[in-house]
Amino acid sequence: MAKKVLMKGNEAIAEAAIKSGCLHFFGYPITPQTEISEYMAKRMPKVGGLCLQAESEVSAINMIMGAAASGSRCLTSSSSPGISLKSEGISYLVGCDLPCVIVNVQRGGPGLGGIQPSQQDYYQATKANGHGDEHILVLAPSSVQEMAQLTSEAFDLADIYRMPAMILADGALGQMMEPVDFELGTKREIPEKTWACNGTEGKRKKNIINSLLIDPDELETSVVNRFKRYDEIAEKEVKYEEYKCDDADIVIVAYGITSRICKTAIAAARAKGIKVGLFRPITLWPYPKKQLGALADKAKHFLVCELNMGQMVDDVKVATECKKPVSFFGRTGGVIPSPDEVLAQIEKLAAAL
Amino acid sequence: MVVFDKPKSLSPVPFHYCPGCTHGIVHRLVAEVLDELDLCGKAVGIAPVGCSVFAYNYFECDMIEAAHGRAPAVATGVKRTHPDNIVFTYQGDGDLAAIGTAETVHVGARGENITIIFINNCIYGMTGGQMAPTTMPGQVTTTSPYGRDRRIQGSPIRVCEMLSTLDGVAYAERVAVNTVPNIKKAKAAIKKAFQNQVDKKGLSIVEVLSTCPTNWGMTPEQALEWVKTDMIPFYPLGVYKDADVKDLNPTSTKEVTE
């Protein structure tokens, strides 16, 4: 049996990246994710890799652009304000069909906000991470083990589908310590990067990595083709967890750290005889629409729980086609609700069923 | 006997540049140097956003099109992951000295072992003649219609002078392409800037005073004359830095680990 190591979530991401063959990290310090940079700074030189601190997140994401364009597996990480700065680069990475992994260990906003955990960048990650008609893969871990697991999977997904993948975590997951097993499962088949810019050596035609398509028809075709790839991803790569949903009257929909608080509340509610379950999207993009939608025929009420003002509510309404009422409970600004607060919401809904 | 041939490093496609624009001359010089040093197969070029955005179509080596101003960061990403590639950026003055100033200064501070070809034409060409960070005092542009007033719009940036203060910059030279002797000197400078990279000397930048007859509102001849009468006195030609910063700046992953 593989040995487990006790680690912070941020460190687990960094180690999992290295174990996945990532040898190039570009970052800029920001709380609460700086441990990723620090871990990389220590480890990368020991494994023949590189950790470079850029002059800004703008620069870091463009270094990623260069590294990815020349065929490297590369990682950058930041927290909310820094991700905003990366958005230009993210859009270019998408436009150039370049794979990379971007970590957002979210903190409270808007503006400089605070440094406590939040899920306030759900919209940004899933709907508007950069300009243009585009998406990136978004994976939301809920434990330190998943921080490692999903990082490893994100690299494979990014390479297979030639697009950026984001790990959308939060300050609580980044800072908490839990045991991690780095036997991260079998790797998938990765297509050869014949498109990479690393010198023709006079042996092949030149490669061009570019997002400029002046002709509207050409640009339309390229976007439409990318969306066909998105459809394929939505079909094949959706991940989610269902917990006690079989007999549930109330289904809580929550991801990341919030889903764990909800599980504690569910145990307490079940002890009181309330039939409540949890649906946890693990891929926030693509969203597990069909799978959540299937629950709308059985459950009587959906309760969305997030560390924001309700950014996922619309996605749940769309997935369930508004067949059943959707309520929201959340705290924001870095405040984490207690299981009792969630339980109170469940009891209120149960009483009205 | 062939007296004039297209360099192998230039792709067989027509340039889109305006008549009398010297972007084309500089492209040719870069391609000749890549040929002469036999670097095309190892080269990765980074195109800017500006009139030379289509540079990715013009050079025969691998090419990446960067966001406006970010070419030095993209070049860093390529060079740090593939230290054996010969990496160059080709950037205009808006790209390099306005929106990309931080990237430019820090690529110099880090002494990245890359080559920058910097086109100073005192204007934003692509967007139709707006004021650039290099627009000269008194120069009329569409966004300085009464002439650049230093009290309002500030003073131009002299890039070679500024960058030569950085430890990581190995070589900074300003050249012009307004006369045949100047074109010869420009080529020698570009060649040195690439040879320096082969020799792992650190960052090399060649600033080329270039024309934009279209947005200067001049004929090609008048534009070449204006380079001589107005630009060169304000932006003196010459070598601003020539050093070997190799020992100061490990450039490859391998060197760092060792």
Ligand SMILES: Cc1ncc(C[n+]2csc(CCOP(=O)(O)OP(=O)(O)O)c2C)c(N)n1
């Ligand atoms: C983020 C961003 N801002 C603005 C622009 C618009 N834009 C395109 S080219 C350019 C200026 C280019 O001027 P310069 O770098 O001097 O090159 P030139 O065209 O003169 O060769 C600007 C402002 C853009 N493409 N991206």
Ligand code: SF4
């Ligand atoms: S607009 Fe100016 S810089 Fe651009 S191609 Fe025309 S002359 Fe050259």
